[in-house]
Amino acid sequence: MIEKICEIINDEYCCDIDITVEEWKQLLTNPKVFDDKSMEAIKKWYIESGHSATCSYIGKKYNEHSMSANGIINGLAGRVQKELGRFTVKGIGGIAKGTRFIVVMKSKLIDTKPKTWEWTLREELVKAIEELYIFSDDSYSDDDLVTDIGDIDISPDYPHFEYSGKPKDKKDPLNVQNKYLYPRSHKVSINALQHANYKCEFDNTHVTFTRRNSDLNYTEPHHLIPITYHNKFKVSLDVEENIVSLCCNCHKQIHLGQGFEVMLEKLYNERKDLLNMVGIDISLDNLIKLYKNEKGDN
Known part of the structure; x- marks a missing residue:
């Protein structure tokens, strides 16, 4: 040496x-x-x-x-x-x-x-x-995104967001130890939560709790078309139009529980026009197939 x-x-x-x-x-x-x-x-x-x-x-x-x-x-x-x-x-x-x-x-x-x-x-x-985007405004897994946003102090005066309706270019995935990880922007997810008024978009009567860092309701961002499948699309999936606000229980259910098909049908029907506007073209049947095949982070 x-x-x-x-x-x-x-x-x-x-x-x-x-x-x-x-x-x-x-x-x-x-x-x-x-x-x-x-x-x-x-x-x-x-x-x-x-x-x-x-x-x-x-x-x-x-x-x-x-x-x-x-x-x-x-x-x-x-x-x-x-x-x-x-x-x-x-x-x-x-x-x-x-x-x-x-x-x-x-x-x-x-x-x-x-x-x-x-x-x-x-x-x-x-x-x-x-x-490596280590100290950037990005997370590289669904769990990290939820944790990172949970730690952010979101002001009640956060600027009001409106959908752009325009496709966005994809970012390059990150290769870490032979595994490709796709970045998720904190800002984009917070915009989506704010647009939903921090309510569960599957059922806005679902009771949640108040965020520790503000007086806002706690909900979690969920990419309707999972980020895992970014290579199947020509445009970015990390856009507000593809992110829904869900309570903790619904977020777990759509990933891990029975009855996720019913949830997907409702959310998809409410979002399909917005998805088309940003260049994300997928049928409900194909979306359900993606979830059935889903493995690992999304």
């Missing part, structure tokens, strides 16, 4: 870190390397301008100790080195021998009073994050 020297030259941490974008993508999708705490820490830098910030700035922003992220990032860098298995970093001069931060970030001394180190996510890591 190669030992890479990290040293300070002209007020910058210098070390030849040669991790490619593709390698970062594999690492990012490995939960044994990028655990939840690591993702949370990385996101704090990712959302900053230039993906750069000092530790003291991050500490103040999130009401944490200025060094709180150091252990997390160093631990992450250690797991990256172990997973790749081709190099270790050794600090010399004024750098601690066990410093591994540099694997994930670059650093330079900035002229503040007092002077301090600014840390910047490596370009290859940033590109990998972007290509």
Whole structure:
């Protein structure tokens, strides 16, 4: 295993870190390397301008100790080195021998009073994050979409939405460990829930509960034509016209219960004209067949 020297030259941490974008993508999708705490820490830098910030700035922003992220990032860098298995970093001069931060970030001394180190996510890591849509307004499974939207603070003053009636181009699916995952936009789903006034569209008399984060009713978005079958259509299925608002019980029933055909017939008949307007052409019989064949995420 190669030992890479990290040293300070002209007020910058210098070390030849040669991790490619593709390698970062594999690492990012490995939960044994990028655990939840690591993702949370990385996101704090990712959302900053230039993906750069000092530790003291991050500490103040999130009401944490200025060094709180150091252990997390160093631990992450250690797991990256172990997973790749081709190099270790050794600090010399004024750098601690066990410093591994540099694997994930670059650093330079900035002229503040007092002077301090600014840390910047490596370009290859940033590109990998972007290509994987990790911190985007998207989810990659039905369950994740429901969970993510459940965590969002939706204001009662959320702008009123009207259907566009226009087809949308499909986004490219994401290939993760030889499995293709199709993105679902949080905004599109929230628009659909808002249009339904946060009521169950199978039966608007169904009782639900109030969202924890607002005074709105809790309902869940459901893609009437499952996203799993995006490859059968020339246009995007992740459009408001294809998303219905359902109470928790109806959402589970349409996926897992008996009587889903009756539910599909009602929802389909109410949506078929809207679906045609956005280029989604399917008969009720074929829609029912899709649900009978449905496997895994949708």
